[in-house]
Amino acid sequence: MFSGAEALMFSGAKAPGRSVTAMSVFSTPHPAPSGPIIDFDREASCLEIEGLTLAYGDKPALRDLTLRIPRHRVTAFIGPSGCGKSTLLRALNRLHDLNEEVRREGRIRLEGEDIHAPEVAVAELRRRVGMVFQAPNPFPMSIYDNVAFGLRLQGGIRKRQMDDIVEWALQSAALWEEVKDRLKSSAWALSGGQQQRLVIARTLAVRPEVLLLDEPASALDPISTLKIEELIRNLKSQLTLVLVTHNMQQAARVSDYTAFLQQGELVEYGSTDTLFTNPRLRRTENYITGRMA
């Protein structure tokens, strides 16, 4: 099992500015599902999106989005299929750079820095803003190598430390018990739900500041889903989470703030409690209650 000493060693190897240790993942008290209502204006921003417009070729996907994502909170994006949730998420770690077709306007700031500034190293940005994709995408390697992948890219981590981080990441993603005896076997032999948790573990292992989750529980059974939700709540104390989900209950259970998107536009954004119990707009209410035409 994981000892406190190892956890300290691990945290020492990571960004020195952060004081949280790996251990705290397991000791943070759960906030109540709907949480105390927090005053949005007093939240510190982690990501600030300003006038973001994005199009695939001449097909617009996002229209003039402006929103702020608070630090150490869970923000959920909800909206009908094809409304641009994944597109927005991918904009946050510049995955659209690969697609020559994509046109973008507007600004995105991470901790006050423009992520499109020329001096920003995109690989480093993506390490800081981790992403878990809609479909699980483990690499064709062993389970261990999958989790160690990001760490190996950074280099300079000794075998012993690596083992500890891998174990911690797998524990955090609620996968350790199932795979601890077969770390060397292929990740592609895991079930879909296990693969999704492996991908979460892989992302956690590089200790991102922001974690983008694109429907992380869509392929999971109810028990694993609960585990993931618990994980999300626990991780909040260390990083900022952005969650895309089609499951209203899930959004209500785990998120602090919720943004409702429709056809590439931000329709309503606010504390999850307010949005779900007392939406300002009719459109929002219809979507939440399932009265979408």
Next chain:
Amino acid sequence: MSRRLPRARGEGPWPWLAAGSVALSLLMLGGLLALLAVRGLGHFWPAAVEQVALADGRLLAGQPVREERRFDGEGRERLYRTDNRDLDGGIWTWVAVEAIERVETPRELLVLERRRWGSFVGWLVAMEGVDGRHAGEAAWPALQARLAEIQALRRERDELRDRVVVPLVRRLEQEAGSRAELAEANARIRALQARMGGDTLVLESVDGRRLEQPLEEVLRAWRPNAMSPLDKLAAWGQGVWRFLAEDPRAANSAGGVWPAIFGTVLMVLLMSVVVTPFGVLAGIYLNEVAHQGPLTRMVRIGVRNLAGVPSIVYGVFGLGVFVYGIGGSLDEWFFAEALPSPTFGTGGLLWASLTLALLTLPVVIVATEEGLARVPDHQREGALALGATRMEMLTRVVLPMTMPAMLTGLILAVARAAGEVAPLMLVGVAKLAPQVPVDGDFPFLHLERKFMHLGYHIYDVAFHGGDVQAALPLVYATALLLVLVILVLNLTAIFLRHHLRARHGALPRH
């Protein structure tokens, strides 16, 4: 009563047609291999030798080869391989089947394989050995004992020649060797030669003509009718081994094909070493680096079409550009002292390998590209999202997943290259080059040398020997060998691919 399964409706004859064509293809492939194996491998079996008495009192001895209907339609004719070219002027005899009175297989009938005049079939009368005359029944054991001695001496001499004399001569050409050493080696060879000579066999053909045969020129002797099946099997094994391991003799119409096996394999390996990195890099560039615009599309179409250009065209290109162009310039710059005799300015192993590499380049590029295209985007994104640069994403995730596809490309390339003959005739294959391109002389691998190739060897044996009928078994055997060599090369690559798949997991097929 048992109930029948309901017949699937609406399928019609298609499944049967498809299955039938698979069966037909397999049958044809099997037939091809069986023909090559039976005709080629049967050649090494010491078949029984018949003594045939004809109605007109003539006697002859030989191996029956085949039987045919007479051209005038009356009766049948049988072809015997009677050998004894020095006595008869030919080695084949047609005999009318009705004219045959008696067929026997006497145990004493002797077959000699000789350095000149082909084989001999007949009786051993006596041996005038260096240790005296052995006549009658004593002659055969004496012949066997002495032949074994001579064979040992011959091996010793050949070794001396290959290991000492040939390298010395080559060094002397570059004025670095010592003449005294060469003279001494030559003296030793002459001494060995002298010890081999001195014996004469007194032979008689079945129809009573006498012949004196120096034993020195006899390579092997056997009495096939007296051999047990086990003896024959052993002799067959030795025959196959000699075919694989020895140099050709008698203008390629006898002996082995070792230099051709070696040349084929070496050339294919060199080609693979050249074509793999180039093809893979080109594939990566086209699929991962280049802007996917009209220009890239044109290049891609061009590459695919290059795969269909006839191989002789590549041969012409190799001759013009590699041999005369680059080779000629190399000679002027670095081997000027050897001119006018060309070093690289003539066909050779290097130019042949490069020409074939060019020929197979499109195959490798296309296979690599297809492998890369099959790697799902979400795998690439997964790597990037963990902070990998594009280079890291390529080398750590994409390329390992593409490896099996690249190996498939290499397999196709090897299969195509190993069987090509036409371009090689322009850029470096030789009818006879018993000096394999690898030896103990610096720089060990001699890229400028000409080399032998199984495919060309088949062509040469079949069409340039004096007697196609006699050469045919060797043609079959060589063809079988070529197929086997390609098979072994491919199996190596397939094994490698399987190994990689097992390690990295197979890509899901879509």
